[in-house]
Amino acid sequence: MATSGPVLLVSQAQQRKSRTYTPSPWGDFFLHHVPCTPSQLLSMKERAKVKEQQVRQIIHETIASSDLLHVFEKFRDESGAIVSGDDASCLLMLHDAAHARTHGEEILDGIVAWSKSRLQSLVVQKNLLEPELAEEVRCALETPRFRRVKRVEARRYIPVYEKKSTRDETILEFAKLDYNISQAIYCDELKELTIMVELHFWMLGVIHDPYCSRIMIVKIFVFISLFDDLMDNYSTTEESNVFTAAMERWDEQMAQQLPAGLKALLVRIFNATNKIEEELKLQGNMHAELIKKMVINSAKFYHAEVKWRDEHFVPTSLEEHLQKSIPTSACMQMANLALVSLGNVTTREDVEWVFTFPKIIRGACIVGRIANDIVSHEREQASSDHVASTVQTCMKQYNVTIKEANEKLRAVIEEAWMDIVQDSLEQERPRALLDIAINVARVADFMYKREDAYTLSFVIKDIIASMYIYSV
Template identity: 25%
Template sequence: MEIYSPPIPAIKNGKSLDEIRKSAKFHPSVWGDFFLKYDSDKTKITNAEPEEPARMKERKNSKDNEDLRTLSLRFRLLRQHGYNVPCDVFRKFTDSEGNYAASLQINVEGLLSLYEAAHLLKHDVEILDRAIEFCSSHLRASLHKVASVSLSKRAGEALEMPNRWSLTRLGARKFISAYQEDESHNATLLNFAKLDFNHLQKMHQRELSDATRWWKKLDNNIAEMHFYGFHRDDTYEYATLDELRILTDAIERWDVNETLEDSPPYVQTLYKNLIDTYTEIEDEMGESYCVQYAIQEMKKLLQSYFDEVKWLYNDNYIPTLEEYLKVSVISTGYMMMSTTSLVGMGDDQVSKKDFDWIVNEPLIDQASALLARLLDDFVGDEYEEKPSSIHCYMRQYGLSEDDARGQIKQRVKNAWKDMNQECLESTPASMPILMRVINLARAAQLIYSDGDCYTDPNKSKEWVKMLLIEAVEI
């Protein structure tokens, strides 16, 4: 069997090809064939499961009042559903200078509810910025003083990852555990939540079983990809510049009959698999027009990969911040994924107008991708050697690394404000479509919360177990 040996390039600046290549040392999958066992029989949902929640919905208890906790909860729920509720409702809790009343410090339930609500903030509304600062400070000070274990646990979880930033099902799983420890919990609601969680978990397990079977021969972190909802491809951090130019040009042409026979086997395989994947999707959907939108976004993504590689081969060129973000925001893959995620939603939920809107990079899409890029840059130095927004800030504006990181943190906050704004009334797209983009941002917020939890799957192992493996005990 002939083994392909890539040509040895000239030594550049005293560095060999291996030194120039910026391939990260990614951890292999920790799950292997684990999810193959979740076939259709093991994840079968009994007839009783859907019926029990229906019966429990008929039983409810509620108490209405205008305290801080209730008002904040109403505000958060309404804004989550797209209603532009004014922030003035919180002014009765502040003084003439906009400072929150000191008497609220002992109201931990109220502080927690306000803290969660305030993360639905948008631009130019200082009262919610102040609420986050005020609540986070006093919640941290109260964590070890609160008598309720449940409340302390919920407050700690919120400070680590507020509801708006968290993956919905992971947040639900954590809340179930904390709420169960509350002596005053509503048993009916708790049981309903558990049944709902386990029901959806079985669906996810079945999907993972199918995906693992499909990709069994590939060395990919399938469980983590399912958990976060996206993939990665490191060919553009390994191949030579000439190999990548051939591959990128071929992808731009998108010729299903092209084989790239003069290229290395791994480049040929990548190209064939990419073309075959989209061809298969097109066949399944009956050559739906929406697949063409997904293909165009994939082309744009891979071109951005190539542009980044050219920086590395150009004496490790450090671009301006604007130049960097123009390319590297796209290279997160978030714009490609936001478009591709709409493909399977069906014509009853997504129209051609929606695809035209998303591919024109609306503010919510830009903000989600920007957030992913900036958060990645915070931890990327651990695995990669390439330009980052931190380097660009430092070089372009003469900032220290700490000051550059401070600038980036503020831009992350502003990105959330942009996304929140885009979800409030008179939106150009429906809430299910907008939430696809929001959920991508949530995934980024989570995986970069403790280093790079995607690149190193051991860091996310407990999340995967909690969400996809361990059922909630009923």
């Protein structure tokens, strides 16, 4: 018995792994960055108020003169077949619109497949399309408009719209003013967050209203993000058990059982969460106490995967995998943090509803979970102690290659998008809640489109620069 303690400690130490992560390329740049002076910001806001009313009038007049009923029927003949055409601009709009489809919409399913094929054939033929239109087609084939992150798309599209001969100068000026005003507010938030630039960018994709601060969301989400790395790489099984138990009981005394680093982290989480909760209460936010619940639940979600890691367990079916891994996509937490930041716009019932993973939230989580796994599978599986990904499970379930598994998983993502659209149409919940859920899926799709842009932050360095540094 005398030797059992030291042996156990050595065994546990061997479990703790170390992994190198890419540091943020920004350092303290945003601590000092000022995109405009206070007087310039005030002037822009005054001009924007005038332009906003003019743009509202333009939109109302456009809606009143539009025939929006049965619009997709116009692209079918009497037999129901899709009418062929080579007008790339019309095809592009049709392709984008058809992706706002739900399950069982055969017309839209057919249009998606047909328009994709036609656009692919047009874009590969050199000099057939004008360069600007060809670029729009490539963007649509990669990400249909409905699925794009709104502020990223605004930054991309303003210069495109400016080149159009059909542009409306009032709309263009208002778009620029709106973007530059928002940029100044975002940069002001980053002064308090400094190196948390990528997390702020992520939350900006979820809730972009400049008058809804992302500071609280980012501070809490830092801890949620740390849970993932902590459970995967920086704690033994026993340490993760103690850490999670302390979180669940919200007991700082249990930190005494942990190594110095984990102890300091636990105390910091407690202090920061309690402080944010008190600040929200002072603001009259009825959802303040849910912050603690969210942090505790997140720790428990990531801890649940520790057993998989230790046993090198690969679930036999994708559904089994998703039951455990959907919560650790962190998409539900993103949505709920955004809702809490809105204050009393939503009810307690609405916020609690998100905790139940309804279809729209589950769909967003599936997009995030699977898209992440597709782009990070090979890199992460190079470590033998990493939790099995959905890619591994799909390969095992269907006895297929990585490439074939990825194709099957992309089909699952398409089904998840249909769930998201369908639930957003059917749920009698506040529009703000449903829009946040859709935005969570959009930003997850963006961050994991080609690489794991959250982990490999240099991948989106240029995008972030365009969002926070360069005005339009």
